[in-house]
Every structure is written in structure tokens, then in C-alpha cells.
Amino acid sequence: MIHWNSFADFLAMGGYGFYVWGSFGVTALIMAVEPILVARHRKTTLARLKRQLRAETRNTAE
Amino acid sequence: MKDRFNLYRFASPATFYPLAGVLIPYFAAVSVVFGLAGLYLGMLVAPTDFQQGEGYRIIFIHVPASWLSMFIYLVMAGWAAIGLAFNTRLSGMMAQALAPTGALMAFLSLWTGALWGKPMWGAWWVWDARLTSELILLFLYIGYMALTAAIDDARRADKAGGLLLLVGVVNVPIIYFSVKWWNTLHQGSSVNLTKSSMAETMLWGMLLMAMCFWMYSIAVALMRVRTIMLERERHTDWVKALLAGGEK
Numbered sequence: 001m002i003h004w005n006s007f008a009d010f011l012a013m014g015g016y017g018f019y020v021w022g023s024f025g026v027t028a029l030i031m032a033v034e035p036i037l038v039a040r041h042r043k044t045t046l047a048r049l050k051r052q053l054r055a056e057t058r059n060t061a062e
Numbered sequence: 063m064k065d066r067f068n069l070y071r072f073a074s075p076a077t078f079y080p081l082a083g084v085l086i087p088y089f090a091a092v093s094v095v096f097g098l099a100g101l102y103l104g105m106l107v108a109p110t111d112f113q114q115g116e117g118y119r120i121i122f123i124h125v126p127a128s129w130l131s132m133f134i135y136l137v138m139a140g141w142a143a144i145g146l147a148f149n150t151r152l153s154g155m156m157a158q159a160l161a162p163t164g165a166l167m168a169f170l171s172l173w174t175g176a177l178w179g180k181p182m183w184g185a186w187w188v189w190d191a192r193l194t195s196e197l198i199l200l201f202l203y204i205g206y207m208a209l210t211a212a213i214d215d216a217r218r219a220d221k222a223g224g225l226l227l228l229v230g231v232v233n234v235p236i237i238y239f240s241v242k243w244w245n246t247l248h249q250g251s252s253v254n255l256t257k258s259s260m261a262e263t264m265l266w267g268m269l270l271m272a273m274c275f276w277m278y279s280i281a282v283a284l285m286r287v288r289t290i291m292l293e294r295e296r297h298t299d300w301v302k303a304l305l306a307g308g309e310k
Contacts, residue, residue: 002106010105014116019181023120023174027127030166035282042289046309049296053305 073152075291076300082284089284093277096270104267111264120178121252121264126272127170130279131199132234134164138206139231142224154220155294157227158210159287163279165203171196183247191240192248195233202230216294 004010013020104122111118138157145153175193176186187193206223213219236243241250252260260268292309295301 003109004106013119014110016115016117016119016181019117019177020119023123023177026173027123027170030170031278034163034166035285038282038285038289042285045289045293046305049292049301050305052296053302 079291086281086284089277089281093274097274100267100270103263108263108267117181120174122271124174126275127167130275131167131171134160139227142227146224155287155290159283161207163282168200188247190246191244192246195237
């Protein structure tokens with residue numbers, strides 16, 4: 001059974017909307033952005049390490 | 063005995079790296095499932111609190127974030143102890159991979175706490191034992207990250223950071239028991255092993271959200287530790303083979 005009578009009720013959170021959604025919003029934002037940043041860091045790290053490895057093998061071949 | 067399953071094998075980055083890669087999507091998926099179930103129960107089904115109205119619903123993220131902020135710190139301190147005692151490579155990498163997520167959990171605990179404190183106590187912040195010790199926890203995370211980032215040699219960074227973690231671990235029981243030891247504005251715990259002061263749906267919503275945060279933290283930390291492994295072990299054959307093989 002759903003506790004709310006309407007979507008507007010749900011959004012209002014009994015007058016605590018600002019506080020409740022301020023909490024959930026920032027949490028959702030952080031939990032969405034953190035994995036993206038980690039994945040991006042992995043991408044740049046991989047690219048750099050590959051570049052370094054290529055440079056190394058070129059140097060030892062010479 | 064050569065076929066015996068050996069747990070110590072996974073203490074080596076070369077074997078842990080692919081294992082982590084396999085596990086990440088499972089932890090992520092389980093986290094989403096727990097999160098949806100927890101949000102459904104907590105935000106749609108759970109009744110109004112008789113004292114705090116609908117404002118109490120912040121509990122469904124405030125408590126999980128606070129638990130995880132303490133738990134992640136304990137896990138990092140555990141890794142630090144193993145690293146200092148046995149000089150294992152993996153432990154320092156694990157601690158470093160967990161730190162940013164732990165710091166974010168501590169921040170979320172304080173953020174949601176401020177947004178909860180304002181309507182209930184009339185103040186965003188008070189210098190009360192619970193809040194102050196949680197703020198110190200956030201500073202410990204930031205201090206650990208700054209310290210390890212400032213030392214170029216990874217093994218020395220692990221040692222220094224590990225010492226900081228072990229010294230700071232005393233703060234965790236202080237946070238946990240602060241509401242008992244001192245007269246604080248912060249309410250006591252709503253859940254303990256024998257009885258709970260919450261309605262069933264509230265309790266389950268909170269536990270499901272805690273599982274969601276827990277699984278999320280594992281997934282992100284595993285993602286992060288893989289990058290740290292590549293970086294630190296870049297001169298080893300297994301990383302060179304991965305890089306040459308076009309690892310994505």
C-alpha cells in the first residue's frame with residue numbers, strides 16, 4: 001500500500017520537502033558522479049600507461 | 063594438494079585484478095536492487111513518524127551513510143594493520159581505494175544530518191559530541207588522502223598513511239558511543255540487536271538502504287583499486303601484458 005495520496009503530497013513531504021529532497025538529491029548526485037569520475041580516471045591512466053610502455057619498448061629496441 | 067583452493071593467492075594483485083573486474087558488475091547490480099527496494103519501502107510505503115512527520119525520511123540515507131563512514135574506516139584500519147604487520151602490497155592499495163568513498167560517506171552523513179537538524183532542532187550544526195566526532199572522521203579521511211598523496215614512494219606512503227589510520231581508529235568507538243557517553247542533542251540509536259524503536263517497514267527500508275550503500279562502496283572501491291594496481295605495478299610483467307593486450 002502506497003502511503004501517499006498524490007504525487008504533490010509526495011513532493012511536499014509534509015512540509016519537509018526542502019530538507020528531504022536536499023538530502024536525497026545531493027546523495028544521488030554524489031553516487032552518480034563518483035563512479036563516473038573513477039571510470040574516467042581509469043581511462044586516462046590506462047592511456048598514459050600504454051603510452052609509457054610504447055615509449056619504453058621503442059627505447060629498448062634502439 | 064596442488065588443486066586446493068587458496069585464498070592467499072588473491073592477495074597478489076595479478077590474481078586480484080581480474081577477480082575484481084568480474085565482481086564489480088555484480089556488486090553494482092545488487093546495490094541497485096537493494097536501493098530500489100529500500101527506496102520503495104522507505105519513501106512510498108513506510109508510515110509517517112508520529113514525532114517528526116515526513117522529515118524523518120532523511121534517516122533512510124543518513125543512517126546508512128553514517129554506518130558506512132565508520133565501517134569503511136574500520137576496514138581501512140584493518141588493511142593498514144595487515145600492511146604494517148606483513149608488508150603486503152595489496153593492503154595499501156585497498157586502503158587508498160576506500161578512502162575517497164569513506165570521505166564521501168562521512169560528508170553525506172554530515173550533510174543529511176544538517177538538513178535533518180535544521181527542521182528538528184532549529185540548527186544546521188551544533189558542537190555536540192556525535193557531530194563533532196563525525197566531523198573529525200571526515201578530517202581523518204582527508205588527512206589520510208593528503209598524506210599519502212604527498213609522499214612519492216608508494217610503500218612509504220602506505221606506511222605513513224597506515225599509522226595515521228591506526229591512530230585515528232580510536233575516533234570510531236567515540237562516534238558510535240557518543241550518544242551514550244555524553245548528553246547530546248543527537249538522538250540515541252533507533253536500532254539495536256534486541257529491540258528496535260521503529261516500525262517494521264521503516265526498519266527494513268533503512269536496512270535495505272544500508273545494504274545498497276555497502277554494495278555501492280564495494281563496487282566503487284574495486285573499480286578504484288584496479289586503477290591503483292595498474293599504476294603501481296606498471297613495471298611488472300602482468301601489467302605490461304595487459305597493456306599490450308589492449309586492456310580497456
